[in-house]
Amino acid sequence: MEEQKRSFKSKVKSFFVKILLGLIVVCALILWMCSWTYSEGTRAGQLIKFSEKGVVFKTHEGELNLGGLRTGNANDGLEGNLWQFSVLNDDVLNDLINAEGKRVKLSYKERYKAMPWQGETNYFITKVETINP
Template sequence: MKKFFRIFLLLVIVALAIFIYVRYYFVLGEGVKSGELNYCVKKGYVFKTYEGKLIQSGIRSLSPNTIQSYDFEFSVTNEKVAKTLMANSGMVFDLYYKEYKGAIPWRGFSRYVVDSIVAMKDPRNGNIVR
C-alpha cells in the first residue's frame, strides 16, 4: 500500500508541475502590436510591476460606418524598456510581446508581456525616433 501511495503522490506532483508550467510559463504566442502608447506605470500592492496600455485605432467595429479602437493592455518585465515607454507616452510604438495563458503576480497583471521595443515613431510627422 505504501508503494502505491508513493507512486500516486509522485504522479500528482508531476501532473501539478506540468499544469503550472503550461499555465504560467509556456509561451502561447508572440508577435508585434502597434499603436499609440496611452500610459505606462509602475504599480502593485506587493509586487511592483510595470503596466501599460497601447491604443490601436482604425479597427472596424461590428456596427456599420463606425471605427472602434482596441486597447492592448500589457505588462513589462524589462525595466529599461519600461522607462523608455514611460518617458515617451503619446508616441506610436511597435512592441514585441509574448502571450501566456495566465498571469503571475511578480510578472505583471496581464497575460501579455512586452519585452522589447521594435520601433518608436512620432505621431505628428511619422519620423522613426528609435
C-alpha cells in the same frame, strides 16, 4: 499494541509526505507551463498609459491605442481600440517610459497564464521601437 501505534503513525506520516510531494510537483508543473509562450507578434499604436500597479505584487502595466474606434454594447456606444500589456524587463521598462505619448511598435510574447507577480495581462513586451510620424 505499541507496534500497532508505531505502524499507524508511520503510515499516517508516509501518507502526508506523499501528499506534500505531490502538491510540490503539481505546483512546479503549473509554474513551468505558465512560462510557455502561446504566441508572439507586434502591435503598433500610440502609448497612452503606463503605470505601476498592485497591492501585494507591484507590476508594470500599460495601454496602447491601436487607432480607430469600435462599438461597445448598445448602452456604451463607441470606444477606443485599446490593448493592455505588462512588462517584466527593466530595459523595456525604461524604453516605454521614454516613449509615453509617442507612436510605437511593440513586440510581445503571449503566455498561457500570467502569475500574479508577473502582471495583470498575458501579454509581455519584449522590445519597443519608436515610430517616426
